[in-house]
Amino acid sequence: MTVTLDQVRCFVAVAEELHFGRAAERLRMTQPPLSRQIQKLESQVGAQLLERDNRRVSLTAAGAAFLEDSYRLVNTLDQAVAHARRVEGGSAGTLHLGFTAVSAIGILGPLLGLLGQDLPDIEVILHERVTGGQVDGIRRGEIDLGLARPPFDTSALSSRVVVREPLRVAVHEGHPLASATGPLGPEDFDGLPVISYHPTQARYFHELTVRFLVNGHSRITQNVQQILTAVLLVAAGEGVAFVPATAAALGVQGVRFMPLAPMTDGHPDSDPARPVELHAIWARGTMNPMLRNVLHLVQRSAQRVDDSYA
Structure with missing residues (x-):
């Protein structure tokens, strides 16, 4: 049995108009081909769907039942067509989004809110991973977009800075530096134990710490991989740690986040007052309408964080 969508649409028009002439006008066709479509449909269905004579057209019992199913069929197809068009236009689909724990504090909540508001047909699947894990996930096709820290392999990845924020030092509330009245410089940490970061697993914050x-003449006593771990060690009195300003939102008791003097190490692409950068990253050459739309919302949500430090 081969029932075509054109036959179904012709039947729906006649069933609603109960008049072949008006149905033909509605479908912008003449009556003879319309009648042939109805005849073919009835032949394929194996039931008479319409009673017709020179004066009137009416639905048979089979026709009334077929009309209800036809509505569902046409609506389903219309929805499928509309969904395909939304996917093509970038307003529907599935987004695998990578993020680090601290990057989520300032930007992830607002971003998810904007996605739900502006692009509700995009399903977001979250992947919490450190930067290296996000990069690996993008290379394997597991992640579409990451929120991560530089540096990146620019031959394989495209990136865009979305947030710049200050570097802070986390100190225990009982530490002498907790009562400082102004920005702290490198000399303020002479002889003090510092919790730093793993040179490869947490390269970005390791390099920021070394640069500052x-x-x-401080003493590196620990090398950790996560910002949260560093802050928890500060809370335990193990030393001080250099962290992004958004780490204050972690809410770890007993820890204060003190301002630092601007970085003056001559990095041309860095803002001395806001040297901590968060980038959006994706596989080079994979930009599509959905990713473009999501990146626009990333920039909007990040602007709130960025503006707070301007």
């Missing part, structure tokens, strides 16, 4: 302390 380059003219000081």
Whole structure:
């Protein structure tokens, strides 16, 4: 049995108009081909769907039942067509979004809110991973878009800075530096134990720590991979740690986040007052309408964070 969509649409028009002439006008066709479509449909269905004579057209019992099913069929197809068009236009689909724990504090909540508001037909699947894990996920096709820290392999990845924020030092509330009245410089950490970061697993914050302390004489006592771990060690009195300003939102008791003097190490692409960067990253050459729309919302949500430090 081969029933075509054109036959179904012709039947619906006649069933609603109960008049072949008006149905033909509605479908912008003449009556003879319309009648042939109805005849073919009835032949394929194996039932008479319409009673017709020179004066009137009416539905048979089979026709009334077929009309209800036809409505569902046409509506389903219309929805499928509309969904395909939304996917093509970038307003529907599935987004695998990578993020780090601290990057989520300032930007992830607002981003998810904007996605739900502006692009509700995009299903978001979250992947919490450190930067290296996000990069690997993008290379394997597991992640479409990441929120991560540089540096990146620019031959394989495209990136865009979405947030710049200050570097802070996390100190225990009982530490002498907790009562400082102004921004702290490298010399303020001379001889102090510092919780730093793993040179490869947490390369970005390791390098920021080294850059800030380059003219000081502090002691590196720990190397961790996560910002939260560093802050928890500060709370335990193990030392001080350099963290992004958004880490204050972690709400770890007993820890204060003190301002630092601007970085002056000559990095041309860095803002000395806001050296901590968060990037959106994706596979080079994979930009599509959905990703473009999501990146626009990433920029909107990040602007709130960025503006707070301007």
